[in-house]
Amino acid sequence: MISMRNVSKIYVPNKPPALDGCNVEIEQGEFVFLVGPSGSGKSTFIRLLLRELLTTRGQIVVAGQDLVKMKNWKVPYLRRNIGCVFQDFKLLPNKTTYENIAFALEVIGRSKHVIRTQVPEVLRLVGLDEKMESYPDELSGGEQQRVSIARAFVNRPPLLLADEPTGNLDPATSLGIMSLLNRINKTGTTVLVATHDREMVDSMRKRVIALEGGKVVRDQDRGVYGYGD
Amino acid sequence: MAINVGYFVKESFVSFKRNWVISLGAIITIYLSLLLVGVSLGSGILLDQVVQSVEDKVSIRIFLKDGAPAEEVDALQQQLLTNDMVDTVVYTSKEQALEDFKESMVQDSPEIIDQLEGNPLPASLDVELKDPRNVQAVVDSIKASETFTAVADRPDDPEKSLKYGQQIVNQLFTVTRIIRTLSIVFVIMLAVISLIFINNAIRLAIYARRKEIAIMRLVGASNWFIRTPFLMEGVIQSLIGALLAIGTLSLVYFYVLPSLSEMLAFLPISLSTADALQVSLALVAAGIVMGLVGAMLALRRYLKV
Numbered sequence: 001m002i003s004m005r006n007v008s009k010i011y012v013p014n015k016p017p018a019l020d021g022c023n024v025e026i027e028q029g030e031f032v033f034l035v036g037p038s039g040s041g042k043s044t045f046i047r048l049l050l051r052e053l054l055t056t057r058g059q060i061v062v063a064g065q066d067l068v069k070m071k072n073w074k075v076p077y078l079r080r081n082i083g084c085v086f087q088d089f090k091l092l093p094n095k096t097t098y099e100n101i102a103f104a105l106e107v108i109g110r111s112k113h114v115i116r117t118q119v120p121e122v123l124r125l126v127g128l129d130e131k132m133e134s135y136p137d138e139l140s141g142g143e144q145q146r147v148s149i150a151r152a153f154v155n156r157p158p159l160l161l162a163d164e165p166t167g168n169l170d171p172a173t174s175l176g177i178m179s180l181l182n183r184i185n186k187t188g189t190t191v192l193v194a195t196h197d198r199e200m201v202d203s204m205r206k207r208v209i210a211l212e213g214g215k216v217v218r219d220q221d222r223g224v225y226g227y228g229d
Numbered sequence: 230m231a232i233n234v235g236y237f238v239k240e241s242f243v244s245f246k247r248n249w250v251i252s253l254g255a256i257i258t259i260y261l262s263l264l265l266v267g268v269s270l271g272s273g274i275l276l277d278q279v280v281q282s283v284e285d286k287v288s289i290r291i292f293l294k295d296g297a298p299a300e301e302v303d304a305l306q307q308q309l310l311t312n313d314m315v316d317t318v319v320y321t322s323k324e325q326a327l328e329d330f331k332e333s334m335v336q337d338s339p340e341i342i343d344q345l346e347g348n349p350l351p352a353s354l355d356v357e358l359k360d361p362r363n364v365q366a367v368v369d370s371i372k373a374s375e376t377f378t379a380v381a382d383r384p385d386d387p388e389k390s391l392k393y394g395q396q397i398v399n400q401l402f403t404v405t406r407i408i409r410t411l412s413i414v415f416v417i418m419l420a421v422i423s424l425i426f427i428n429n430a431i432r433l434a435i436y437a438r439r440k441e442i443a444i445m446r447l448v449g450a451s452n453w454f455i456r457t458p459f460l461m462e463g464v465i466q467s468l469i470g471a472l473l474a475i476g477t478l479s480l481v482y483f484y485v486l487p488s489l490s491e492m493l494a495f496l497p498i499s500l501s502t503a504d505a506l507q508v509s510l511a512l513v514a515a516g517i518v519m520g521l522v523g524a525m526l527a528l529r530r531y532l533k534v
Contacts, residue, residue, distance in 0.1 A: 050447075072452075079449035090444055103441075106236065107450035151448070 001159055001190040002026040002049065007058035009044050009214075017056070018044040020214040026192065028158065031185040033201050034194040035225055036211035042194040045211065046163050049192075050082060051075050063158055080108055083152030083160040083189075087167035089144045091136040091151075097123065098132040101151045108155070122154040126180060142173035146180065153184055160184060162193045166200065174200060198225040240458035241465055244434045252466055255423070255430040259470030259519060260477075262419030263512045267478045269412035270508045275498055276405050283401055284361040289368060289393040291354040292382035295323070302354070305376045309356055312370060314363040319355045326350040351382045362402075364393050420519060423470075427463050427523025428530075434462055435531045442532065456528050463524025464517055471516030475509045 002024065009019040019041045026032055034042050047053045048060060051067045060067040063081045070078065091100050098119055105115045123129045126146040136144055145165060152160055162181060166174035178193075178200050185191040195201060201208060201224060208223030209216060218226065245252050293302060302320065309318045321329070327348045334341050356371075358364060371377050372387050381390040435442065445455050482505055490498035 076446075076449040076451045079447065081449075084447050090440070090447070092440060092444065104444070104448040107445045107454060108448060109451075109454070155448070 001028045001030070001063060002192070003059075003061040004048075005059040007048065007060055008056050009041075009048060009053060010056045017214050019048070019211075021058070022211075022214075022216050024209060024216060024219070026190060028190055029185070029188055031182065031191045031204075031206045032193070033204070033206055033208045033223075033225075034192060034211065035196070035201060035208055040211040041214040042211055043163060044214075046161050046192075046194055049159075049161060050084065051078060076108075080155060081157050081159060083149075083155070083157040085145070085148050085152050085160070085162040085165045087164035089136070089141075089148045091144055091147055093136050096133050096135055097128060097139070097147050100136070100147060101154050104151045104154060118154055122150045125153070125183075126150045140173075141169050142176060145169065145173075145177055149177070149180060149184070153189070157189065159190045160192070162191070162195075164195055165193060166195065166197050171199065178204060201225040237457050237461050241461040244438065244458065244462055245465065247437050248430070248433050251430045251433050252462075255426040255466045255523075256470045256473070258419070258423045258426045259467045259516060260473045262416065262423045262519075263467075263471050263474035263516055264477055265412070265419055266416050266515060267474055267508055267512050269409075269416060270511060271478065271482075271500060271504075273409065273412070274500060274504050274508075276408065278498075280401050280405060283397060287361040287364060287393065287398055288358065289356040289364065289371070289391060291356065291371065291377065292351040292390045292392070293353060293380050294382045294384070295351065297352070297380040301376060301380050302352075305374070305380055306354060308374060308376055309354070309371070312367065314358055314360065314367050316357040316359045318357075321353045321355060323348050323350060323352045326352065361398055364398065368393055423467075423519055424523045424526065427466060427520060428527045430466060431459050431463055431524045431527035432531050434459060435527065456532065459528055459532070460521060460524045463520035463527075465520070467516040467520030467523070468513070471512045474512055474516075478508070478512075479505075 003026075004022050004024040007019055007022045008017050010017040022041075022045070034045060036042055044053065048055060048067070049062055051062075051070065055068060058068075062078065065074075065078055067078070092103065095103060101119045101122065102115045105118065110118075120129060120132070123132060126149055128143060128146050128150065131139060131143060136147070139147065145168075149162075149165070160181070165181070166177050169177060174197060181191050181193060182204070205222045205224075207221050208218065208226070210218035210226060291305075306318050306320065309315050327345075327350050330350060331342050356367065358367060368391060371391065377390075378384050378387065381387055383389045442455060482500065486498065486500065
């Protein structure tokens with residue numbers, strides 16, 4: 001699903017690279033944590049996968065598409081195959097839960113019929129079918145993140161990226177979000193979670209890729225967070 | 230893929246409502262510049278008609294001396310007709326000239342006719358040209374002709390044996406050229422200002438919708454899908470400006486122009502419906518182009534997709 005070969009990203013010439021010679025292979029259906037201290041390159045890693053950034057060196061293949069050779073106009077079609085969740089939810093405050101998710105389908109040209117059937121379905125999946133008509137500021141942080149996950153997953157993408165999805169949430173709520181991501185993973189979707197959340201990583205016992213100074217320093221199955229031990 | 234036109238129209242109007250002051254500014258500048266375009270186009274057509282009517286009156290009159298031999302006059306006439314630039318040559322005898330003069334005076338001042346002793350008027354040849362702009366060339370060729378010198382009323386001063394409207398035509402051409410150049414300069418300046426205003430309006434619209442745009446990109450909305458509402462907004466703004474300009478020009482066309490042509494009855498001031506429609510179409514087309522260009526400039530600078 002994701003294949004990185006010798007990937008480097010240099011933002012400013014003659015400064016230390018944000019990513020430095022990374023080699024990562026992630027198979028379809030995997031659940032992977034990407035851990036590391038701030039500035040270790042986690043966000044750069046995610047943004048490269050979304051092709052918000054281009055690599056300075058190396059090759060990235062996502063969902064069978066070579067991101068280096070990809071034409072700009074094809075990028076939107078790549079992103080339709082990648083669901084994306086962020087720490088700050090990125091919901092539109094003037095739209096209801098339903099409208100926020102419908103918007104994501106509307107702008108990729110899905111028909112009204114598809115929207116009317118898929119939005120309630122995905123809201124049931126994340127457990128928010130009761131809050132369809134609520135605006136984001138009427139929802140708790142955990143609920144807002146569920147809406148954001150619902151929006152990322154409504155199109156049933158084969159890959160879901162989450163950048164610090166529990167960064168703003170308390171531990172109990174975080175647990176709920178993680179189990180939701182786990183459930184999504186069980187449907188066959190590849191899930192990559194960049195996180196600081198030590199307890200979460202340690203309790204889930206999933207594959208862990210650790211970054212430090214832009215380098216992959218550890219990659220273990222059923223791993224733990226591992227820093228500061 | 231189903232293209233949801235309703236979505237784009239809705240988005241354009243929502244955005245329009247959101248920063249209507251700026252949009253209004255854009256509409257007013259487009260309105261003013263298109264109004265000026267319309268005025269220059271319309272007055273250009275009118276000017277052409279005026280010039281045309283004056284040109285039609287431009288001919289060369291050759292005054293002949295009394296008792297010029299008929300065969301030599303004939304020779305001159307034939308010689309003129311061989312000139313490519315000449316359309317017709319008409320001979321007016323002394324008697325005919327007097328008749329014409331009497332006719333023209335009989336109403337205003339008949340006493341002049343009574344005071345005439347004999348016939349002081351010379352016979353003449355009236356030369357009509359195919360293209361009035363060639364008048365100087367034809368005059369020069371006439372002056373160079375020996376036949377002309379032989380029959381001219383004042384062989385010592387050929388200039389006085391000829392009458393033609395070169396000066397008027399030249400002045401008219403100069404005036405129309407100046408007017409055209411000025412209006413082109415003004416139109417270009419106003420077009421640039423309108424582009425800046427549209428650019429600004431679209432930039433603010435992009436700024437107001439930056440969150441939506443970020444999410445659209447994230448979920449994979451295609452580039453044209455993100456851009457189209459802004460392009461439409463630019464086009465809608467300039468179309469409204471164009472319609473206002475056409476409205477104002479119609480008022481001029483239906484109410485001001487008829488009274489103007491009454492006041493200046495000696496000039497042919499009228500615009501055919503076809504001309505008016507053509508001007509309107511030109512304004513709509515110019516509006517659409519300006520809206521699209523202004524919006525595209527803004528998108529290129531402020532919306533990286």
